[in-house]
Amino acid sequence: EAGVTQFPSHSVIEKGQTVTLRCDPISGHDNLYWYRRVMGKEIKFLLHFVKESKQDESGMPNNRFLAERTGGTYSTLKVQPAELEDSGVYFCASSQGGSAMGEQYFGPGTRLTVT
Amino acid sequence: AQKITQTQPGMFVQEKEAVTLDCTYDTSDPSYGLFWYKQPSSGEMIFLIYQGSYDQQNATEGRYSLNFQKARKSANLVISASQLGDSAMYFCAMREGGGGSNYKLTFGKGTLLTVNP
Numbered sequence: 001e002a003g004v005t006q007f008p009s010h011s012v013i014e015k016g017q018t019v020t021l022r023c024d025p026i027s028g029h030d031n032l033y034w035y036r037r038v039m040g041k042e043i044k045f046l047l048h049f050v051k052e053s054k055q056d057e058s059g060m061p062n063n064r065f066l067a068e069r070t071g072g073t074y075s076t077l078k079v080q081p082a083e084l085e086d087s088g089v090y091f092c093a094s095s096q097g098g099s100a101m102g103e104q105y106f107g108p109g110t111r112l113t114v115t
Numbered sequence: 116a117q118k119i120t121q122t123q124p125g126m127f128v129q130e131k132e133a134v135t136l137d138c139t140y141d142t143s144d145p146s147y148g149l150f151w152y153k154q155p156s157s158g159e160m161i162f163l164i165y166q167g168s169y170d171q172q173n174a175t176e177g178r179y180s181l182n183f184q185k186a187r188k189s190a191n192l193v194i195s196a197s198q199l200g201d202s203a204m205y206f207c208a209m210r211e212g213g214g215g216s217n218y219k220l221t222f223g224k225g226t227l228l229t230v231n232p
């Protein structure tokens with residue numbers, strides 16, 4: 001069974017540019033999450049999809065970030081325009097619906113560098 | 116206040132010895148879950164072990180065990196018989212609420228474990 005995949009693994013862009021990160025969850029997982037780790041700080045929750053609906057987007061930093069999950073499958077996270085403070089590692093995770101434990105399986109992350 | 120505190124930025128252990136990684140948490144929710152993840156240098160986050168707030172026994176998964184002390188709000192990870200491949204960053208995380216509602220995880224800052232040969 002394939003795990004959570006993320007693309008690209010690294011992205012270097014200039015301030016003001018746009019970047020789109022993609023996440024493919026484990027097949028059959030209704031729940032998809034985005035997290036971010038900024039250098040030296042904790043991993044922070046960004047948002048949670050249940051199928052194609054946003055269940056919780058309380059962690060999204062501002063309106064420069066836009067997340068979508070087309071058809072309840074893969075998800076994209078767009079940053080437009082990117083700022084220096086957006087640099088960090090963006091993790092995607094997925095979990096099964098109805099799981100009492102709710103363990104989340106993480107992808108390898110996308111390292112974003114804004115210069 | 117921090118919800119998850121990992122007080123050890125770095126830890127060293129000799130191969131084949133046991134090591135304990137500390138984690139304390141803060142929540143007023145009676146229902147919560149505690150998780151440990153491992154992040155090797157390759158970057159992926161690997162789920163290790165889970166403890167539910169109502170679980171009567173400490174969780175164990177192979178060489179990993181969770182020393183859950185509810186009254187002290189601690190959930191320390193114990194790795195027995197350390198191996199060189201255990202060298203990684205370890206994160207403690209908490210999910211507040213029952214599994215059917217609030218799913219987001221709150222993470223600690225992590226502990227970098229180095230296993231020496």
